[in-house]
Amino acid sequence: MSDLLQVPPSEASTPTNDRPQPEPQLNGSPEGQTFDSSQPWEAWSIDQSRETYGIRRWSNDYFDINDAGEVVVNAPTSNGPQSVSLMEIVEGLKQRDLETPVMLRLENVVADRIAQLNHAFASAIAECAYRSDYQSVYPIKVNQQCHVVDSIAESGKEFRHGLEAGSKAELLIAMAASTSLEALIVCNGYKDEEFIDLGFQALRLGYRCFFVVESLEEIDLIIRRTHHWNQRPFIGVRLKLATKVEGQWAEDSGDRSLFGLTTVDLIKAVDTLRAANMLDCLQMVHFHLGSQIPNIRNIRDGVKEACRYYIDLIKDGAPLGYLDLGGGLAVDYDGTVSTEPHSRNYDLNEYCVDIVESIMNSLDPHGIAHPRLVSESGRWTVAPMSVLLFNILTVTHFEPSPIERPLPEDPCEPIDNLLYTLNHLQLRRLQENYNDAIYYRDQMRDLFRTGAINLRQRAFGENVCLTILNRIAKMVPQLRRIPAGLSRLRDSLSDIYYGNFSVFQSLPDAWAIGQVFPVMPIHRLNERPDRQAILADLTCDCDGKLDRFTDRNGDISSTLELHKLIPDQTYYLGAFMVGAYQETLGDLHNLFGDTHVASVRITDNGSIEFKDELQGDTIADVLSYVEYQPDKLLQRFRAKAEEGVCNKAITVSQRQEMLKLFKDSLQGYTYFER
Numbered sequence: 301m302s303d304l305l306q307v308p309p310s311e312a313s314t315p316t317n318d319r320p321q322p323e324p325q326l327n328g329s330p331e332g333q334t335f336d337s338s339q340p341w342e343a344w345s346i347d348q349s350r351e352t353y354g355i356r357r358w359s360n361d362y363f364d365i366n367d368a369g370e371v372v373v374n375a376p377t378s379n380g381p382q383s384v385s386l387m388e389i390v391e392g393l394k395q396r397d398l399e400t401p402v403m404l405r406l407e408n409v410v411a412d413r414i415a416q417l418n419h420a421f422a423s424a425i426a427e428c429a430y431r432s433d434y435q436s437v438y439p440i441k442v443n444q445q446c447h448v449v450d451s452i453a454e455s456g457k458e459f460r461h462g463l464e465a466g467s468k469a470e471l472l473i474a475m476a477a478s479t480s481l482e483a484l485i486v487c488n489g490y491k492d493e494e495f496i497d498l499g500f501q502a503l504r505l506g507y508r509c510f511f512v513v514e515s516l517e518e519i520d521l522i523i524r525r526t527h528h529w530n531q532r533p534f535i536g537v538r539l540k541l542a543t544k545v546e547g548q549w550a551e552d553s554g555d556r557s558l559f560g561l562t563t564v565d566l567i568k569a570v571d572t573l574r575a576a577n578m579l580d581c582l583q584m585v586h587f588h589l590g591s592q593i594p595n596i597r598n599i600r601d602g603v604k605e606a607c608r609y610y611i612d613l614i615k616d617g618a619p620l621g622y623l624d625l626g627g628g629l630a631v632d633y634d635g636t637v638s639t640e641p642h643s644r645n646y647d648l649n650e651y652c653v654d655i656v657e658s659i660m661n662s663l664d665p666h667g668i669a670h671p672r673l674v675s676e677s678g679r680w681t682v683a684p685m686s687v688l689l690f691n692i693l694t695v696t697h698f699e700p701s702p703i704e705r706p707l708p709e710d711p712c713e714p715i716d717n718l719l720y721t722l723n724h725l726q727l728r729r730l731q732e733n734y735n736d737a738i739y740y741r742d743q744m745r746d747l748f749r750t751g752a753i754n755l756r757q758r759a760f761g762e763n764v765c766l767t768i769l770n771r772i773a774k775m776v777p778q779l780r781r782i783p784a785g786l787s788r789l790r791d792s793l794s795d796i797y798y799g800n801f802s803v804f805q806s807l808p809d810a811w812a813i814g815q816v817f818p819v820m821p822i823h824r825l826n827e828r829p830d831r832q833a834i835l836a837d838l839t840c841d842c843d844g845k846l847d848r849f850t851d852r853n854g855d856i857s858s859t860l861e862l863h864k865l866i867p868d869q870t871y872y873l874g875a876f877m878v879g880a881y882q883e884t885l886g887d888l889h890n891l892f893g894d895t896h897v898a899s900v901r902i903t904d905n906g907s908i909e910f911k912d913e914l915q916g917d918t919i920a921d922v923l924s925y926v927e928y929q930p931d932k933l934l935q936r937f938r939a940k941a942e943e944g945v946c947n948k949a950i951t952v953s954q955r956q957e958m959l960k961l962f963k964d965s966l967q968g969y970t971y972f973e974r
């Protein structure tokens with residue numbers, strides 16, 4: 301607590317004026333004890349909750365709040381959207397022995413995304429009279445979990461939706477997936493002979509499997525294996541575009557992009573294929589500018605540059621026919637429609653129309669036939685599908701206790717001064733009052749260090765100081781202009797809500813790249829959220845927290861508005877839009893393992909079908925990931941307990957009890973259990 305309230309010494313000025321002796325007047329202070337702005341008598345509406353959490357800005361209509369103040373999923377079904385409360389899903393999961401934290405996957409949402417993507421390209425193509433078609437591909441790396449890929453393959457069938465593989469493991473997934481045979485399999489990444497040979501098997505089965513070439517060595521390998529398998533492959537070339545993109549990965553775009561052929565190598569690749577009599581296999585130009593591209597302008601620029609390659613490769617004799625735009629279609633995590641890294645300044649329709657128009661404007665003057673368009677939108681497709689549901693375990697408040705009477709008999713000078721400050725707070729001298737409080741508090745701490753005051757005295761003084769800071773924080777909003785020194789006071793006094801989850805396991809991008817995900821309570825939204833809080837997770841790591849949220853104005857705020865805990869009632873929150881990249885990038889920090897996972901489909905009549913329930917890692921599971929053998933561990937502990945019996949430290953029945961607990965724990969959930 302003390303660290304949170306620490307201010308650099310330079311901020312605390314030395315008060316100079318002589319003051320009279322303090323006259324404590326502690327009773328009947330109108331501000332109360334806390335800076336808590338709750339006005340319980342004021343009504344609170346669901347619309348105010350919508351505003352507070354911006355749910356209508358970021359949810360793409362998939363989520364909203366019902367009259368009971370609970371978050372609902374508006375699941376798209378063939379019978380129109382069906383609204384189901386997340387609390388009802390939490391209840392259903394509990395009955396199936398899945399306690400939070402649970403990663404909830406909503407199958408309707410991902411199916412709807414694939415349909416939307418295909419329809420949007422189809423209407424852009426119709427609108428612009430583009431003379432070819434579109435085919436979507438899902439990049440497996442974005443969420444490789446079996447049930448996710450299965451559900452994408454299944455719901456993508458009617459669109460010939462394909463899969464993109466960046467490794468041999470992902471190619472195996474693609475080959476065995478239940479996609480349509482007309483679907484594309486796009487092989488990216490560095491490929492060894494086995495990778496290429498696997499691709500040839502997919503070709504033999506009738507899949508349109510493309511080898512997208514990343515390096516010249518791959519060309520030689522493909523040519524060799526073509527002779528071996530006596531099968532004509534589909535080849536694509538991965539461009540290294542000079543176009544730079546804004547956003548999270550700006551540094552890795554353009555010339556410094558890790559992937560793709562330089563122009564020099566591209567020419568060599570074409571010449572090598574021609575010499576091998578295989579230039580007819582070169583059918584695709586591929587580029588991927590990066591993920592989460594916030595500015596549509598970068599996307600247009602990339603397409604235009606890629607078209608220049610397309611034109612010149614055709615003129616050079618490559619037949620081509622496919623233009624693969626890669627990923628990059630961004631998700632608006634904060635709903636601000638801006639070029640900030642967590643947003644985007646375009647929508648799906650604009651994305652499709654801009655791409656189609658840019659291609660036509662580039663190719664038409666050269667009389668070049670329109671290619672079939674391919675895109676590999678991963679993040680956009682799967683992000684809204686998953687919600688991390690978790691409960692709050694406890695809260696730390698930074699609130700003072702009532703100041704005790706009588707006052708300590710021998711308060712030291714700094715404590716006298718703190719009391720004086722407390723009784724003389726003035727709106728127009730708030731910054732000065734604040735500086736004084738910090739100054740006297742630090743003086744008091746010095747006295748404690750030298751032994752001049754004791755622990756009880758210090759605790760009294762700290763509490764007075766906290767009372768002052770809370771009162772000041774409460775008065776700050778009344779100021780016309782808030783001094784910089786006071787603007788963050790409220791944050792430093794905010795609560796810490798401890799959530800039953802691990803940032804590192806379930807929201808790794810929040811830690812790694814400062815990603816902002818929408819986080820909000822999933823019930824009690826007809827009540828005023830009257831606490832300001834940051835969220836801490838279960839790991840013992842100071843990075844294990846969420847303290848970047850989008851506020852009602854779309855700005856980044858370090859605190860989130862939450863409700864007071866009600867005794868004996870579980871408080872549930874959801875972290876939304878977490879379907880892309882989070883599950884696989886998650887790690888075992890502090891040995892918190894995979895959470896339970898539940899895939900849910902909402903039926904046409906609005907009932908919940910719990911399709912798959914996967915138990916999260918047990919403690920034995922995570923121990924085995926870090927080289928322990930749970931059996932051996934148990935054996936070792938058994939021997940230790942036996943020693944205890946020999947030493948008469950424990951009885952035999954205590955040993956049995958101990959072993960049972962140890963064994964049960966090995967099979968238990970790594971998260972907090974009730």
Ligand SMILES: *Cc1c(COP(=O)(O)O)cnc(C)c1O
Pocket residue numbers: 439441442464466488588590591592626627628629676677678679680
């Ligand atoms: C990662 C990746 C994608 C997915 O990008 P999103 O921005 O998530 O849509 C697509 N294509 C390739 C080649 C990738 O490496």
